[in-house]
Amino acid sequence: MEINKTFQETEVEAVLSLLDQYQDNSKIIAGGTDIIIQLHQGRVNPEVLIDISNLNEIKEIKQIEGRILIGSATTFTSLMKSQVIPKNLWGLIEAASQVGSPQIRNAATIGGNICNGSPAADIVPPLLALNSQLVIANKMTERKVPLETFFIDKGKVDLKNNELLSYIEFENIKENQGLGFTKLGLRKALAISRISVAVFLEMKDGCFNEIRIATGSCGKFAIREKEVEDFMRNKQVTDELIEAGANLYSNIILKRLAGRHGSDYKSEAIKGIFKDGLGKATHLAKKGGV
Amino acid sequence: MKKINLKINGSEYSLEIDENMRLIDLIRDVVGLTGTKEGCGEGECGACTVIMGGVTVNSCMVLAFQANGKEILTIEGVKGKGNDKLHPIQKAFLEEGAVQCGFCIPGMVLSAKALLDENNTPSREEIREGISGNLCRCTGYNKIVDAIEKAAYYLVKEAEDNEI
Numbered sequence: 001m002e003i004n005k006t007f008q009e010t011e012v013e014a015v016l017s018l019l020d021q022y023q024d025n026s027k028i029i030a031g032g033t034d035i036i037i038q039l040h041q042g043r044v045n046p047e048v049l050i051d052i053s054n055l056n057e058i059k060e061i062k063q064i065e066g067r068i069l070i071g072s073a074t075t076f077t078s079l080m081k082s083q084v085i086p087k088n089l090w091g092l093i094e095a096a097s098q099v100g101s102p103q104i105r106n107a108a109t110i111g112g113n114i115c116n117g118s119p120a121a122d123i124v125p126p127l128l129a130l131n132s133q134l135v136i137a138n139k140m141t142e143r144k145v146p147l148e149t150f151f152i153d154k155g156k157v158d159l160k161n162n163e164l165l166s167y168i169e170f171e172n173i174k175e176n177q178g179l180g181f182t183k184l185g186l187r188k189a190l191a192i193s194r195i196s197v198a199v200f201l202e203m204k205d206g207c208f209n210e211i212r213i214a215t216g217s218c219g220k221f222a223i224r225e226k227e228v229e230d231f232m233r234n235k236q237v238t239d240e241l242i243e244a245g246a247n248l249y250s251n252i253i254l255k256r257l258a259g260r261h262g263s264d265y266k267s268e269a270i271k272g273i274f275k276d277g278l279g280k281a282t283h284l285a286k287k288g289g290v
Numbered sequence: 291m292k293k294i295n296l297k298i299n300g301s302e303y304s305l306e307i308d309e310n311m312r313l314i315d316l317i318r319d320v321v322g323l324t325g326t327k328e329g330c331g332e333g334e335c336g337a338c339t340v341i342m343g344g345v346t347v348n349s350c351m352v353l354a355f356q357a358n359g360k361e362i363l364t365i366e367g368v369k370g371k372g373n374d375k376l377h378p379i380q381k382a383f384l385e386e387g388a389v390q391c392g393f394c395i396p397g398m399v400l401s402a403k404a405l406l407d408e409n410n411t412p413s414r415e416e417i418r419e420g421i422s423g424n425l426c427r428c429t430g431y432n433k434i435v436d437a438i439e440k441a442a443y444y445l446v447k448e449a450e451d452n453e454i
Contacts, residue, residue, distance in 0.1 A: 003309040006292060006355040029353065036351050037332050039310065049309070051356050077345065101423025102401065104333055106345040107352065 003039075008051040012058060012137070015050055015164055020139040022048045023161045029053075030073050031107035033100070034116045053109070058166050061085065069135075070168045072111025076123075077102070079110060088284040089173050091181035091198055091277070095126045098183050098193075111165045114147070117155040117221060124222040125198035126181050128214035130170040138163045151221035176209075177202045178284025182277040183216075184269055193217050195266055197273045201281040208232050213274070218253055218266060227252060242278060246271040294358035298323070299367025307354045314338045314349040316357070317364060325365035325396045329425070336424035339397035340364050346404045346423070365396035368403060378444035379403055379437075388437035390428035397424045402438045410446050414439065 009015050019026060027046035029035050030053050038044045052058070058071035061084045068084065076096040079085070085092060099105050099113070099122045113121045114134070124147070132147040136159065147168070150158050159165060173179065183196040195217050202210035211232050213225040232245045250267045257263035295304050298321060305320055317326050317340065329335035331350050338349040341363040369377045376384070379402050389395050398421055405412060405420030412420065417438045418431070426434060 006309045006353070008355060008358055029356070031351075032353060032356065033333055033348075033351050036312065036353060040331070049353070049355075051353075053356060100333065101336065102404070102420065103336060103339055103346045103348045103423040104351075107347050 002045075003047060003049055005048045006051065007048070008054060010054050010056070012055055012164070012166065015052055015055065016137060016139045016162075018048070018050050019162045019164060022050075026050055026161070028115075028164065030109040030112045031075065031104075033104050033108040034112060034118075052164070053107075058111075063172060066172050067169050068172050070110055072109060072114075072165045072167060074110050076100075076105035076108055076110070076113075080105070086173055088175075088178045089130075090284055091126045091129070091179035091200075091280065092123075094280075095122045095181045095183070095196070095198070098122055098185070110168060114150070114168070115157055115159055115165055117151060117153075117157045119154055119219060119221050120193045120196075120217045121222065122183065122193055122196060122216065125196050125214035125216040126179060127168060127170070128222055128224055129179060129198040129200035129212045131200075131212065132168050132170040134165055135167040135169060136163050137166050142166075148224060154220040174202070176204060176285055178281040178286075180277040180280030180282075180284065182273045182280065184273055194262075195269055195273055196222075197270070197277040199274070199277040199281040201278070201285045203237075203282070203285040207234055207236055209234065213249075215253070215270070218270070219256055225249060225252065237282070242275060245278075246274050249274050292355055294355055296357050296359065297361045299362070299364060300371040309353075309355060311354040312350055313340070313342075313347075313352040313354050313357050313362075316354040317349060317362070323364050323366050327393055327396060329393070334425065335394070336397045336401065336421075337394055339400045339424060341400055341404055344404075344407075346401055348423075363400070363403075365399060368399060377403075378448060379406070379441040382437040382441035382444060383434070386433050386437035386440055388429060388433040394424055394426045394428075398426065398434055402441060405438070406442055406445055410442055410449075412438070412442060 026048040029049050029051050052073050055073050058073045060071050061082045062069045063084050076099045079096045113123045127147055133144050136143050179200050181198045183193045185193050198214045200212040211229050213228050216222040228249045235241050250271050253270045254267035291306050317323050327337040329337035333348045333351045339346050340349045342360050379399050401421045401424050417435050
């Protein structure tokens with residue numbers, strides 16, 4: 001099958017109409033950094049390509065009534081430069097800044113990173129730790145789904161052929177909260193993450209009043225670590241607690257990856273990565289630099 | 291076939307292209323500007339770097355139709371239209387011996403330009419970050435970083451001289 005039609009739209013509504021018309025035969029292209037390789041290798045072969053990289057409506061980051069909305073066609077570079085993101089959401093900026101290279105970050109989009117469904121998608125763990133919701137539209141209606149339930153399998157997400165992910169939204173961060181992110185890659189630039197951890201914290205009276213943790217690159221898709229969260233929540237912050245949390249986390253990863261290549265390495269490495277991400281989140285929450 | 295209009299190095303083009311054509315193929319094979327190189331074809335090496343809409347992109351990872359209405363700068367256009375002299379970045383690369391086989395250099399120069407357009411006094415660390423999407427297998431990067439540092443100096447001096 002050959003691509004025989006391409007559309008370069010500037011209005012979301014026009015894109016939704018095209019998706020409705022072409023359905024299975026069409027593919028959305030934004031930054032193109034994943035799909036062009038897939039097209040080249042014949043892994044996808046749509047007849048119609050719909051370019052959404054000129055949809056200004058979903059290329060911006062806004063703050064509305066205490067929530068932050070990131071347009072799905074926002075590039076990683078735009079996210080890194082955004083004035084809307086408060087300082088203690090640094091984990092989001094750190095994750096974005098470690099994607100690929102400057103050239104890739106200038107083209108690749110947040111929505112693309114999510115919808116491509118890669119287990120190593122850098123922006124997903126921080127968004128999971130923020131309890132993000134996805135706003136998904138089709139020609140007729142709009143639905144909201146938690147990011148956590150969006151991933152079905154490796155490379156497979158809950159997005160129908162007539163749908164467009166338009167926004168990612170989450171509650172804006174408060175002064176006593178912080179988001180940390182740590183990634184282990186094999187080199188500094190252009191590195192696919194081997195493991196990544198995002199930690200969201202709310203501190204109160206020396207306790208982890210709320211803690212949400214998400215892991216990337218340890219399974220079919222990034223996931224929340226609720227067992228570790230439950231273990232650490234509402235407890236006084238001590239070195240012993242952090243050590244115990246890291247050991248529990250390590251055992252969970254070891255079980256999850258049992259029999260798979262790199263399970264010993266990853267289950268050991270997760271301890272350090274988790275402590276690093278947790279340390280960053282604690283620092284940001286205490287600093288409260290909103 | 292699809293018709294697109296775009297600007298490359300200050301000149302307007304109206305071209306018929308295949309829907310699945312990549313931007314690098316348009317630049318090299320249709321327009322004939324072969325300074326832009328294809329290395330890996332998957333966004334790792336940065337040899338195909340061009341500036342589109344003011345930012346660097348890998349032209350092997352952009353489809354040609356997406357460049358419709360856009361302004362593109364390739365290595366051939368860096369020195370400016372109608373200008374015979376080399377751009378200060380190119381001059382600094384030659385002076386510092388930053389070019390060996392030369393394959394990565396067009397992409398390096400464009401990444402350096404994008405960096406210096408935004409930050410005219412980058413640290414060596416910022417320069418390394420700025421060219422982190424461009425691989426060079428000859429130089430070991432040090433001379434390239436030296437050259438970009440020198441180019442920054444040239445550009446700041448040029449701007450000061452223009453003010454006087």
